[in-house]
Amino acid sequence: MQENTNNTVSSVALEITGMTCDHCAVSIGKRFEGKKGIVNKHISYSDKKGEFTFDASLISKQEIIDTINATKSYRVVGEFSSNGNGKDHFDLIIIGGGSAAFSAAIKAEELGLSALMVNAGLPFGGTCVNVGCVPSKTLIRAAETVYHAKHSNFAGIKPRGAEIDFRKVIQDKKELVSLLQQKKYLDIVGDFENLTMVEGWAEFTDSKSILVNGKHKYTALKIIVATGATTNIPEIEGLNEVGYLTNASLFDLEEKPESITIMGAGYIGLEIAMAYNRLGVKVRIIEFTDRVLRTQTPDISEEIETHMKREGIEILPNFRAVKFEKSGNETIIYCKCPDGAIKKLVEPGKIVVVSGTKPNTQKLGLQNIGLQLAKAGHIMVNEKMETSVPNVYAVGDVTTTPAFVYTAAYEGKIAVENAFMGAEKRVDYSSLPWVVFTDPQIAGAGLDEVQAEAEGISFEISKLPISEVPRSIAARDTRGFIKLIRNTETDKLIGARVVAPEGGELIQQLSMAIKYGITITDLAQGLYPYLTLGEGIKLAAITFGKDVSKLSCCAS
Secondary structure, eight states: OOOOOOOOEEEEEEEEOOOOOOOHHHHHHHHHTTTTTTEEEETTTTEEEEEEEEEETOOOOHHHHHHTTTSSSOEEEEEOOOSSSSGGGGEEEEEOHHHHHHHHHHHHHHHHHHHHEOOSSSOOOOHHHHHSSSHHHHHHHHHHHHHHHHHOOSTTTOOOOOOOHHHHHHHHHHHHHHHHHHHIHHHTTTTTSSSEESSSSSSEEEEEEEEEEEEEEEEEEEEEOOOOOOOEEOOBGGGGTTTOOOOHTTTTOOSSSSSEEEOOOHHHHHHHHHHHHHHTOOEEEESSSSSSSSSSSSHHHHHHHHHHTTTTTTTTTOOOEEEEEETTTTTEEEEEEETTEEEEESSSSEEESSSSSEEOOOOOGGGGGTOOOOSSSOOOOOOTOOOOOTTTOOGGGGSSSSSHHHHHHHHHHHHHHHHHOOOOOOOOOOTTTEEOEEEEEEEEEEOOHHHHHHTTOOOOEEEEEGGGGGHHHHHHHOOOEEEEETTTTTTTTEEEEETTTTTGGGHHHHHHHTTTTTTHHHHHHHHHHHHHHHTTHHHHHHTTTGGGGGSSTTTT
């Protein structure tokens, strides 16, 4: 092509996804026919590239990109030509290094996008592998081993107890965390050709630029915020001076504490309480509301509280800590009691704070781009994980969506697909399954009765004691219940709650039943292997119309 000396003429080479044949390239080219400012164009299916020479006084590079992105199938995902930013410009910047961030990075690599992951705080892998799911669940299993070595449901079996090497348990936990961090995170992206990973604090300077550690500037077409959340530390007099722990520090403590006082009776607090109590630590829980697991209905709270107290865990509901102070090696906790009096509690061991979480948004410079936040500081997103700022997405615990590792990973993937492929995918958590790993486990999916009533749905409940499930009777462990909620107008299952040993293994089936509109009649008439916990679902469904306690094991 003859050189054009007009200084408003520019060139750009764009990487385009979605082309499946040469005809696709022709179709894209036709969209620019007669468009003012296009000097020359060449679209190649084999190279996945569109090269444009254009008069910038008549059409901008962004208008060219928008013209391609306005199609149903094709999307611009990056530039081949240098824009002056060199190695500091990317298709995608991911702020964060946890599960949501890695999921986004994996999808970006699949699409051939250049991506930068900027991580600070916890090591790469984030909460789940470092201080959350992995360490907590392995400690819970270790504690269950101790419990079963000391307790038997069978009169003819006398357990001999267990010798606990607490330091070794924690060291093994650390090795597991290190192994999975490497194997399931770092090794996965180790050979990615288009991913750059840096450690440092990222701050927005504008909607397409960040400054890392106040020094290095990076730019991108799209940015995903995946910075997660951390423990919310309440502002209580003296708390910062007594040396409290959170799950991030407790799980690394190799010397077994004599006792712990846990502030908070949500699911994290309950899991910690049961695990450490079974590992030989005296446990007390302070909860400022009227019951444990306040987000669930009272029958669930009462059920799990009964079993925790039976194992020797002290639970103090309606106790609000108002002051902490040190007295030698002990910590004095002043609590306001239900009757308004102040009670002094003495903790010779450790204070563990698990009173909820707060999103990691404080250092991001969100005020520089006008990003909309919820009242508690979470980033507001829609069902496509879009924020109030175009080209900025947010995923995982930093947002207003359910805070689970599997939802975070899902959101990271679809954010990239929506940002670069125009996929228009939306999250739908109406049948989301979840589990609290106490013993018995607590699991749920869909609506509970309070939520159904709030939505004005005509509903009915069936509640089956685990003592009616043959598998549990044979195992001589009949703790808990299965509760189903059905829409009385459609007979469809709209919600389920399970409290049972290994009850979490049932919830995926119930989640799928809710998602795909399975009726209670379908559940009641299905075939279930005899002497499985899953048979409890069938029995709970039958309970809507019959008294299963009066049925034979072979009846339906």
